Amino acid sequence: MxxxxxxxxxxxxxxxxxxxxxxxxxxxxxxxxxxxxxxxxxxxxxxxxxxxxxxxxxxxxxxxxxxxxxxxxxxxxxxxxxxxxxxxxxxxxxxxxxxxxxxxxxxxxxxxxxxxxxxxxxxxxxxxxxxxxxxxxxxxxxxxxxxxxxxxxxxxxxxxxRGAHPRWLTEAMDIVHERFTGQLSLSELATLVGVHPVTLARWFRRGYGCSVGQRLRRLRIEKAARDLLETDRPLGEIALAAGFSDQSHFCNVFRREMCTSPGRYRATRR
CATH class of the missing domain: 2.60.120.280 (Regulatory protein AraC)
Structure with missing residues (x-):
């Protein structure tokens, strides 16, 4: 009992x-x-x-x-x-x-x-x-x-x-956009905006149609894609600058999100 x-x-x-x-x-x-x-x-x-x-x-x-x-x-x-x-x-x-x-x-x-x-x-x-x-x-x-x-x-x-977001939720998205290249956990983000991590996770998904992790990953991919086209930096540097832990992780995520490898993306779009 x-x-x-x-x-x-x-x-x-x-x-x-x-x-x-x-x-x-x-x-x-x-x-x-x-x-x-x-x-x-x-x-x-x-x-x-x-x-x-x-x-x-x-x-x-x-x-x-x-x-x-x-x-x-x-x-x-x-x-x-x-x-x-x-x-x-x-x-x-x-x-x-x-x-x-x-x-x-x-x-x-x-x-x-x-x-x-x-x-x-x-x-x-x-x-x-x-x-x-x-x-x-x-x-x-x-x-x-x-x-x-x-x-x-x-x-x-x-x-x-209905698309109306409380101030703390808008704040959370602003922080994600400001700090996506660094380490940012759900618990830390929740503390910064003054809500429980479970509250943040549920309302973030409902308000923006994705999880905090998915949004971070998308912003990192978008930055890496820009760097691939606008610079000649090696893949390892681009990966770290975008917030990925290493080149291997970056390549795996990029291929999954963009349906092509970083090298091929750079070669076919420049």
């Missing part, structure tokens, strides 16, 4: 609020605390107010600092190590059955999302302020803000299919 660790934040001043379809828990973690490997029985939203932590999941490390918003699907295993200062956050457990008739949000709850700043994080910040009011009106407002938050995330997701 699998043991499920309920990852409720331990807090000196924590409180739990239940709304239709949502359970909200505010809590604090001490400096350098660790939450062992666990998963949640329901999809969760986590918003970091102060401090921060690193989350480890699926072989990736994800840094969450203030104004970070994280959506984790039910059953997704991870563990957390907190920074050297006290961390204060809000955990929202979401009951998927509330959104059975709302396909865009139901689909969203199966995804892992990690965003730093932006419209959805601003809604989360307003949610925290509203909860601090502590009256009946705050509960009504909080429910509305939670629905607005999920709608914002779902619209960002849907906007990719």
């Amino acid at each position: 699998e043991v499920v660790v309920k990852a409720q934040p331990t807090s000196m001043h924590g409180c739990t609020v239940r709304l239709p379809g949502f359970t909200l828990t505010s809590g604090m973690h001490g400096p350098r605390a660790t939450l062992p490997r666990h998963h949640h029985e329901l999809p969760t939203l986590c918003y970091v107010m102060r401090g921060g932590f690193t989350e480890y999941s699926r072989g990736h490390a994800m840094t969450c600092i203030p104004n970070t918003l994280k959506l984790t699907p039910a059953g997704d295993e991870h563990w957390n190590h907190f920074q050297s200062v006290q961390t204060h956050g809000l955990l929202v457990e979401i009951e998927p059955s509330r959104f059975d008739e709302t396909r865009s949000i139901a689909d969203l709850l199966d995804d892992r999302v990690h965003l730093r700043g932006g419209p959805a994080a601003e809604v989360a910040r307003r949610l925290v302020l509203e909860l601090a009011e502590g009256d009946d009106a705050a509960l009504v407002a909080a429910e509305g803000l939670l629905l607005e938050l999920l709608a914002s995330l779902a619209r960002t997701d849907a906007s990719l299919s």
Whole structure:
């Protein structure tokens, strides 16, 4: 039998609020605390107010600092190590059955999302302020803000299919174009634009129709092809200048992408 660790934040001043379809828990973690490997029985939203932590999941490390918003699907295993200062956050457990008739949000709850700043994080910040009011009106407002938050995330997701890209995704493509000749991993690129590698990989493919690796490879091939026609440099130099590890790797990729060898490409097009 699998043991499920309920990852409720331990807090000196924590409180739990239940709304239709949502359970909200505010809590604090001490400096350098660790939450062992666990998963949640329901999809969760986590918003970091102060401090921060690193989350480890699926072989990736994800840094969450203030104004970070994280959506984790039910059953997704991870563990957390907190920074050297006290961390204060809000955990929202979401009951998927509330959104059975709302396909865009139901689909969203199966995804892992990690965003730093932006419209959805601003809604989360307003949610925290509203909860601090502590009256009946705050509960009504909080429910509305939670629905607005999920709608914002779902619209960002849907906007990719219409060709509209969030700023961080455009930033990611700009970085790929600037640094394609060097070493650039998916994890490093995700860190630079402030999202989880899984979020970046999924939205990059949906937004641009290819993976980050495929785009890097295509840019390197295009540069190498230009150098083959415009210079007399040897193949080894062209390969390294375009970002390939060696001439053999370059020739194999070039032949696969261009359906001809680099030497033949140069000879027949000059």
